[in-house]
Amino acid sequence: MTTTDAPTERPRYGNYIGGKEVPTSGGETFTSINPTTGREWGAFALSSASDVDAAVAAAHAALKGPWGKLSPSAKGRLLMAWGEKIAENARRIGTMESEQNGKLLAEMQAQAKIVKDWLFYFGGLADKIEGRVIPLERSSVLNYTLREPLGVIGVIVPWNSPTLIAIMSMAPALAAGNAIVLKPSEITSASAFELVRLAEAAGIPAGVINVVTGARETGDALVGHAGVAKIVFTGSEQAGRSIAAKAGSRLAACTLELGGKSANIVFDDARLEQAEAGVLAGIFAAAGQTCIAGSRAYVHRKIYDRFVERLAVRAKQIRLGDPLEVATQMGPVATRAQLEKDLSMVAQARDEGAELLCGGQRASVPGFASGFFFEPTIVHHTRPDDHIMNEEVFGPVLCVTPFDDDEEVLALANGTRFGLAAGMWTCNLQRAHSFAKRLEAGTVWINMYRALAFNSPFGGYKASGIGRVNGAEAVEQYLQTKSIWCELGDEVQDPFILRL
Structure with missing residues (x-):
């Protein structure tokens, strides 16, 4: 077990702007906390508007200088080289992320390894960005289009999967030729510095990616900066609405990946062991701290009692502990505020008439008395309008509800302002594909859950976001089209000469 009492030197970080680590203009800092121990992990720059201004200026300088002068093929090769560097350092990156957000080292390290696939994919697309020639009535006129980068992209990433989400956001933007100002979560800021240093070690010019913390x-x-062409944000619905309004006031574009309240539907013909594993992983993996968490499970009444009993037995057996240890199955939630939110929302659900099948309390983990651990929790006897059925918990809390027929569960699943993801478990593929078309969600999984790929678009319906990451269409969202017209003939186009 990791020792919790030995004193360690706390890392200190400035901003990373134009290839250099620099202090903030005001010299202010903030600290991050290790949620497993409850102790300070490190100190970071608390950036002001002037610091953001310096980062945006560095990004513009890179666009006008070395990055802008590189060919698309050269840019693509550099992205691929960056992917190799990150994969080589995956354990180090994963460890610092696990220490800052409490998620399992196995998951954080795996995410750091697989981002290589994103950088290879989008690196390969960098020289596939093409304009087109437009056929016109007048044969003497050549009209063609160019696809050009937007400019400087502001990327704001959350704490739950900092490296993966940063690369998902940055890779298509860089493939399109843009430059980046990255603002990581104040909870997990450290890995952003590792990413930008590895980018420059791979040959990406200084200033193409800049990091400001705060x-x-x-x-x-960053959102309000006139020099930022687009904001890419992953986080809460409330923050996303605020960002969209502020960016929209200056006509800047946004890609937003926001919250979810995803339904996981188990029909009576499902393979129960498969469905059980999928429902458990959908909510208790990462302690429920994922936007795609399957927090609402709807189970056919014929199998409800048996299935839910099995879920509760398994949930009680989940091993909580140090996320750096291989035997640990679930670590702490990321912050004290999140722990208090979990407690509060479960308490409110009980006040509204719900009952607990298991969990619902702060967990006691030997050796980590100050850690932010919360018991895997299953709630039932909820109503569709209960607070916990409509708001994102972002913790290890599952609500289970019986249903009687297909139309009823479809209405229940779609009865939310969110629409990020949904899952279903059935052996009836006709039903599955029919349901997939009618579910109001950007991603639908059939007999699986919590799967993403670099080449498959991901994003939400309704209040779950705007735009898509991943897949070839992601690059399109970082380009603007210029139409060029050229008269090739000698005819004088005089508007004052009347032609009949």
């Missing part, structure tokens, strides 16, 4: 004020300065 809290909401830092993000606000």
Whole structure:
């Protein structure tokens, strides 16, 4: 077990701008906390608007300088080289992320390894961005289009999967030829510095990717900066609405991947062991701290009692502990505020008439008395309008509800303002594909859950977001089209000469 009492030197970080680590203009800092131990992990720059301004200026300089002058093929090869560097350092990156957000080292390390696939994919697309020639009535006129980068992209990423989400956001933007100002979560800021240093070690010019750290004020300065062409944000619905309004006020574009309240539907013809594993993984993997968490499970009444009993037995057996240890199955939630939110939302659900099948309390883990651990929790006897059925918990809390027929469960699943993902478990493929078309969600899984790929689009319906990451269409969202017209003939086009 990791020792919790031995004193260690706390890392300290400045911003990373134009290829150099620099202090903030005001010299202010903030600290991050290790949620497993409850102790300080490190100190980071609390950036002001002037720091953001310096980062945006560095990104523009890179666009006008070395990055802008590289061919698309050269850019693509550099992205691929960056992917190799990250994969080589995956354990180190995963460890610092696990220490900062409490998720399992196995998951954080795996995410750091697989981002290589994203960088290879989008690196390969960099020289596939093409314009087109437009056929016109007048044969003497050549009209063609160019696809050009937007400019500087502001990327704001959350704490739950910092490396994966940063690369999902940055890879298509860089493949399109843009430059980046990255603002990581104040909870997990450290890995962003590793990514930018490895990018430059791979040959990506200084200033193409810049990092500014801080809290909401830092993000606000980035969103409102006139030199930022687009904002890419992953986080809460409330923050996303605020960002969209602020960016929209200056006509800047946004890609937003926001919250979810995803339904996981188990029909009576499902393979129960497969469905059981999928429902458990859908909510308790990563302690429920994923936007795609299957937090609402709907189970056919014929199998409800038996299935839910099995879920509760398995949930009680989940091993909580140090996320750096191989035997640990679930680590702490990321912050004290999240722990308090979990407790509060479960308490409110009980006040509204729900009952607990298991969990619902802060967990006691030997050796980590100050850790932010919460018991795997299953709630039932909820109503569709209960607070916990409509708001994202972002913790290890599952609500289970019986249903009687297909139309009823479809209405229940779609009865939310969110629409990020949904899952279903059935052996009836006709039903499965019919349901997939009618579910109001950007991603639908059939007999599986929590799967993503670099070449498959991902994003939400309704309040779950705007735009898509992953897949070839992601690059399109970082380009603008220029139409060029050229008269090739000698005819004088005089508007004052009347032609009949």
